[in-house]
Amino acid sequence: MDERVQCAVADCLKPTAAIFCGQFYCRGHFIVTCYERLDFCADLLRTRNFSQQTSEEMRKFIAECTQQAAKLSETAKDLNHIERARLLDILFYASDIGRHMRRSPRKSLAIPVRLQCESPAREWQEDTCTRSLSRYGGMFECQHEVKPDDVLVVKHLDAGRSAPARFVWGWRARSGSFVVALEFTDCDNFWEFDWTESPADSVLSQPSSA
Ligand SMILES: [Zn+2]
Numbered sequence: 248m249d250e251r252v253q254c255a256v257a258d259c260l261k262p263t264a265a266i267f268c269g270q271f272y273c274r275g276h277f278i279v280t281c282y283e284r285l286d287f288c289a290d291l292l293r294t295r296n297f298s299q300q301t302s303e304e305m306r307k308f309i310a311e312c313t314q315q316a317a318k319l320s321e322t323a324k325d326l327n328h329i330e331r332a333r334l335l336d337i338l339f340y341a342s343d344i345g346r347h348m349r350r351s352p353r354k355s356l357a358i359p360v361r362l363q364c365e366s367p368a369r370e371w372q373e374d375t376c377t378r379s380l381s382r383y384g385g386m387f388e389c390q391h392e393v394k395p396d397d398v399l400v401v402k403h404l405d406a407g408r409s410a411p412a413r414f415v416w417g418w419r420a421r422s423g424s425f426v427v428a429l430e431f432t433d434c435d436n437f438w439e440f441d442w443t444e445s446p447a448d449s450v451l452s453q454p455s456s457a
Pocket of ligand 1: 255
C-alpha cells in the first residue's frame with residue numbers, strides 16, 4: 248500500500264493495509280469496517296426488503312470484502328493470532344452471506360471430523376477438527392489441498408454421520424497447512440445445533456469487545 252495514503256477513519260495514522268469500497272484502511276479499521284458492513288448486510292437481508300440493485304451492491308461488496316480479507320491474511324507478515332482469527336472469521340461470515348444471502352451465526356468450536364475427498368484419482372482422507380462452523384458448513388485446517396471441484400464428504404467423528412460438501416474457498420497458509428471453507432450440499436443442519444443467534448455466539452464479530 249502507498250504509505251502516504253491515510254486510513255479513512257478520522258485521525259488514524261496507522262499504515263494502510265487494504266482498500267475497500269474505494270477507501271483505504273489500516274488493518275484494524277479494515278476489520279472493524281468489514282464487520283460493520285457485513286452486519287448491515289445481514290440485517291438488511293433479514294428484513295427481505297431491498298431492491299434488486301441493493302442486492303447487486305451487496306454481492307459486490309461481499310466479493311470485495313472476501314478478496315481483501317483473503318489477500319490481507321495471505322500477505323500480511325506480522326498478523327497476530329487475533330487478527331488472523333478475525334480475518335478468517337470475516338471470510339467465513341462473508342461466504343455464508345454471499346452464498347445464502349442470509350446470515351447464520353458462527354461458532355468457534357473444534358469438532359473432530361474426517362474429511363474425505365472422493366474425486367477420481369485424487370482420493371484421500373484426513374482427520375482434523377473444525378475451526379469454526381455455521382449452519383451451512385465449516386472452516387477447517389488440513390494438510391491436503393482442497394480444490395474447487397473436489398467431491399467431498401465430511402464425517403462427524405463423535406456422531407458418526409456424514410454429509411457431502413463442496414469447496415467454498417481455501418488457500419495454503421503460511422504454516423504450510425491448507426485452510427478451507429466447505430458448505431454442505433445436501434444437509435440442512437449437519438452440526439445439529441440450535442442456530443438461533445445469541446450474543447455469546449457473535450463475540451468474535453464484535454472487535455470492540457476485545
Ligand atoms: Zn485506521
